[in-house]
Amino acid sequence: MSDIINLTLSALIDKIKNKELSSQEITKAYIARAEKSKNLNTYITTDFENAIEKAKKFDEKGNFDYKLPGVPLAVKDLFCTNNLKTTAGSKILSNFIPSYESTVTQHLWDEGAILLGKLNCDEFAMGSSNETSFFGNVESPVGKKVVPGGSSGGSASALAAKLTPATIGTDTGGSIRQPASFTGTVGLKPTYGSCSRYGIVAFASSLDQAGPMTQDVSDAALMLDVISKYDTKDSTSVNFKRGDYFKSLSSNIKGKKIGIPKEYRVDGMPKEIESLWQDGITLLKKLGAKIIDISLPHTKYALPAYYIVAPAEASSNLARYDGVKYGYRSEGENLISMYENTRSEGFGDEVKRRIMIGTYVLSSGYYDAYYLKAQKIRRLIKNDFDEAYKSVDAILTPSTPSSAFKIGDKTDDPVSMYLNDIFTVPVNLSGLPAISIPAGKDKNNYPLGLQLIGKAFEEQNLLDISYSMEKELSFKNNLQDWWIK
Amino acid sequence: MSIDLKTIKHIAKLSRISIDDKKAKELEKDLNSIFEFIEALNKVDTKKVDPLTSIAETSLKLRGDEVKTKNIREQILKNSPDENKDFFVVPKVVE
Numbered sequence: 110m111s112d113i114i115n116l117t118l119s120a121l122i123d124k125i126k127n128k129e130l131s132s133q134e135i136t137k138a139y140i141a142r143a144e145k146s147k148n149l150n151t152y153i154t155t156d157f158e159n160a161i162e163k164a165k166k167f168d169e170k171g172n173f174d175y176k177l178p179g180v181p182l183a184v185k186d187l188f189c190t191n192n193l194k195t196t197a198g199s200k201i202l203s204n205f206i207p208s209y210e211s212t213v214t215q216h217l218w219d220e221g222a223i224l225l226g227k228l229n230c231d232e233f234a235m236g237s238s239n240e241t242s243f244f245g246n247v248e249s250p251v252g253k254k255v256v257p258g259g260s261s262g263g264s265a266s267a268l269a270a271k272l273t274p275a276t277i278g279t280d281t282g283g284s285i286r287q288p289a290s291f292t293g294t295v296g297l298k299p300t301y302g303s304c305s306r307y308g309i310v311a312f313a314s315s316l317d318q319a320g321p322m323t324q325d326v327s328d329a330a331l332m333l334d335v336i337s338k339y340d341t342k343d344s345t346s347v348n349f350k351r352g353d354y355f356k357s358l359s360s361n362i363k364g365k366k367i368g369i370p371k372e373y374r375v376d377g378m379p380k381e382i383e384s385l386w387q388d389g390i391t392l393l394k395k396l397g398a399k400i401i402d403i404s405l406p407h408t409k410y411a412l413p414a415y416y417i418v419a420p421a422e423a424s425s426n427l428a429r430y431d432g433v434k435y436g437y438r439s440e441g442e443n444l445i446s447m448y449e450n451t452r453s454e455g456f457g458d459e460v461k462r463r464i465m466i467g468t469y470v471l472s473s474g475y476y477d478a479y480y481l482k483a484q485k486i487r488r489l490i491k492n493d494f495d496e497a498y499k500s501v502d503a504i505l506t507p508s509t510p511s512s513a514f515k516i517g518d519k520t521d522d523p524v525s526m527y528l529n530d531i532f533t534v535p536v537n538l539s540g541l542p543a544i545s546i547p548a549g550k551d552k553n554n555y556p557l558g559l560q561l562i563g564k565a566f567e568e569q570n571l572l573d574i575s576y577s578m579e580k581e582l583s584f585k586n587n588l589q590d591w592w593i594k
Numbered sequence: 595m596s597i598d599l600k601t602i603k604h605i606a607k608l609s610r611i612s613i614d615d616k617k618a619k620e621l622e623k624d625l626n627s628i629f630e631f632i633e634a635l636n637k638v639d640t641k642k643v644d645p646l647t648s649i650a651e652t653s654l655k656l657r658g659d660e661v662k663t664k665n666i667r668e669q670i671l672k673n674s675p676d677e678n679k680d681f682f683v684v685p686k687v688v689e
Contacts, residue, residue: 208669301649315648341657345650413632424609431610434682438675444685449612461611462624468609469597469625482635484645489638491646523624524631540649 113138114271118328132164132179143272145593149248151267153186154194155226163223175221183273185264186227188214189308197310198232198242201430201437201455211308213319213336220335229263232457234312237529241459250588255513258288265292275323281316283533286545290508290558293547293586296322297329300565301540302347305340313422316537326576330354352569360577363397368501372408382507385549389559405493410486411535417470417483424467491539508545508558542568546575547584
């Protein structure tokens with residue numbers, strides 16, 4: 110059984126197709142491990158009985174031509190799942206049972222995958238350490254009392270702890286890439302418009318994007334093949350010609366031009382991150398890529414602009430939680446006080462902070478000074494990338510300015526928590542695809558990631574470069590299973 | 595620029611979130627430190643820059659208004675916090 114959980118997604122699929130392993134054997138192996146890993150707090154809701162039933166059905170008369178034939182998967186609890194509780198990590202949705210399925214999860218099931226359950230995340234995906242969830246903190250398997258990053262923290266932790274062979278998360282400002290970096294896994298944020306947002310609990314609609322979190326780059330390509338599809342139910346879904354990402358993977362990157370932005374060399378960045386980045390540059394040269402120094406001059410304004418745009422959109426999106434049609438409701442002597450008490454008790458502190466910021470920047474008299482200003486800055490940040498891509502094919506940066514930290518270390522100061530996303534946020538503001546791959550470890554043996562940022566809709570290029578780097582890096586998490594009970 | 599307690603309470607009202615004085619003071623501190631960080635944007639001259647509202651920047655596509663999911667009335671009402679099975683119920687609005 111320990112062999113099963115150590116297989117990558119693509120290896121697992123090969124074994125199912127060759128009839129070496131049944132869907133039931135695999136599903137039961139992941140469930141057994143999850144039962145012993147409860148103290149990581151990765152799951153909000155499990156659907157194990159149904160999963161075994163579905164696996165049995167698959168073994169009896171499943172279609173082995175599917176891309177994910179009988180593969181059990183757990184997903185972030187931000188994706189609506191028909192008839193299964195979907196909470197977004199919030200008290201206000203703690204009893205919500207959707208009557209529909211998100212498009213991207215539907216794609217998984219249509220390709221033969223089986224739902225194991227719903228994974229913990231920061232409340233409404235607002236957080237960088239999975240400490241804002243109503244359902245408690247998630248611990249990372251990389252170290253005791255260490256955060257897995259966020260907001261897809263439960264997904265990253267479950268993946269790294271081998272409780273699911275792969276998973277999907279969502280990324281609004283780094284919520285796939287930062288936890289991937291913290292847990293030694295691969296996280297891909299596709300181009301805005303690649304993966305449908307239909308049925309994903311909305312945070313900031315112009316930034317949100319779903320994407321794969323996997324053990325290696327091939328698995329990410331495979332998952333992207335499944336979830337990246339045009340969808341008429343999402344008005345911002347883009348109908349472009351998608352690649353055959355997994356089949357087309359190539360490790361030949363000779364002559365590719367990789368940009369190194371000087372603005373990502375920030376004050377106070379630990380030496381180990383600086384040398385990780387330098388080693389990445391050396392490796393790319395060895396692989397035949399051409400390194401070019403570039404400038405993205407407005408980088409330092411990305412995070413402040415993000416903290417206007419994202420809360421503004423969030424305050425508007427979260428206005429729907431009023432205790433009337435679904436979700437938690439509190440009492441009140443009249444309609445307004447019912448709303449106010451419901452939202453006060455139903456939302457956690459970070460969500461309330463962001464709703465308040467958003468409401469303020471959109472309020473009469475402040476709209477031009479804040480919201481409009483931020484949108485103009487957003488244009489300048491995107492222009493920086495457009496200019497850079499005239500001379501390079503992709504950009505290499507560290508994924509995060511530090512490695513994983515301890516639970517509780519940054520909860521007192523919102524701004525210090527926000528700084529975690531300094532290297533990931535510009536990508537969301539510009540709608541670009543980016544991937545974080547594990548590239549090394551710090552002095553505590555915690556993983557460190559490198560980020561590759563690509564041109565819009567050129568995920569294949571990004572996957573090829575990271576695939577070629579991954580082969581040489583041969584990163585191993587070597588976790589000691591300390592959390593198993 | 596700083597946000598005072600009165601403004602915090604006004605924003606809370608607009609946000610439909612009830613807060614007590616202790617919470618208001620906490621939020622005053624947090625929001626001021628966040629806005630101090632945001633003020634950095636004022637250093638950038640954006641007079642000649644057009645705002646970027648969406649990455650897609652295309653006009654919204656139209657589709658037919660067709661019913662695709664049927665007979666889920668009960669399922670939807672089941673999520674209603676009030677026990678009445680036939681309607682969404684709110685506290686009395688009209689006297």
